[in-house]
Amino acid sequence: MLVIRRRAGQCILIAGDIEIEVLETSSARVKLGIRAPKEVEVLRKEVGLIAGANQSAARDISLELLSPVLARLVDTGPSKRQC
Amino acid sequence: MPSCETRYFGSISFDETAVIAFSNGLPGFVQCRRFLPLEDASRRPLIFLQSLEESRLCFLTLPVGMIDPAYRLKMNADDLAAVGFDRHPDPADPPECWAIVAVDEDHVLTANLLAPVVINRATGMAVQAVRDDSIYSCRHPLPAAAEVLACS
Numbered sequence: 001m002l003v004i005r006r007r008a009g010q011c012i013l014i015a016g017d018i019e020i021e022v023l024e025t026s027s028a029r030v031k032l033g034i035r036a037p038k039e040v041e042v043l044r045k046e047v048g049l050i051a052g053a054n055q056s057a058a059r060d061i062s063l064e065l066l067s068p069v070l071a072r073l074v075d076t077g078p079s080k081r082q083c
Numbered sequence: 084m085p086s087c088e089t090r091y092f093g094s095i096s097f098d099e100t101a102v103i104a105f106s107n108g109l110p111g112f113v114q115c116r117r118f119l120p121l122e123d124a125s126r127r128p129l130i131f132l133q134s135l136e137e138s139r140l141c142f143l144t145l146p147v148g149m150i151d152p153a154y155r156l157k158m159n160a161d162d163l164a165a166v167g168f169d170r171h172p173d174p175a176d177p178p179e180c181w182a183i184v185a186v187d188e189d190h191v192l193t194a195n196l197l198a199p200v201v202i203n204r205a206t207g208m209a210v211q212a213v214r215d216d217s218i219y220s221c222r223h224p225l226p227a228a229a230e231v232l233a234c235s
Binding site: 052 | 091109110111112126127128129140142143145149150183184185186187190192195197198211213214215221222225226
């Protein structure tokens with residue numbers, strides 16, 4: 001991994017046309033500004049992860065597979081479930 | 084009354100006030116903004132989240148409290164603004180909050196507790212609120228199937 005030290009107000013440039021500016025820093029957070037061509041998708045990493053999870057959730061799910069799960073949730077509630 | 088094609092229930096009529104809108108879509112489905120929550124008495128507590136733009140798209144969701152009664156919602160400022168909450172919801176009185184169900188490669192059912200769908204019924208707006216911590220998993224296993232085996 002490339003490591004670069006920057007201060008608030010300084011930028012880094014990626015591939016010539018993607019500019020990332022450090023806007024503000026505090027002890028716990030960094031605020032970044034990103035300038036990139038429209039076709040470049042910029043996502044918080046966790047949002048990118050969720051996109052994959054949603055794609056997989058959108059595929060066929062057998063309602064029959066779900067039935068025992070639903071029955072359990074309704075009958076016992078998650079906190080009371082036991083053998 | 085408007086009608087729509089659905090993935091699981093054929094063509095149905097619906098009440099426009101029941102529609103929930105995601106102003107930025109959902110991650111991976113940014114073009115899908117309007118969804119109709121549907122319930123089926125024989126499938127409770129499942130909530131079918133049917134896309135009105137894409138009839139084949141219907142997420143299966145469960146209220147997070149049914150999966151983990153101790154679940155604590157956490158939303159960032161952008162997500163709060165997206166649904167029109169002027170402050171973080173009181174943990175004692177959480178808004179409607181649903182986890183999207185998926186099936187993993189081993190046919191284990193999982194629920195996305197990392198990024199629940201949060202609804203503000205007052206505005207009709209919803210957001211998939213992606214947490215920035217890692218307390219909950221986006222593939223939280225739903226225990227029933229494994230337990231059925233363990234109990235038999």
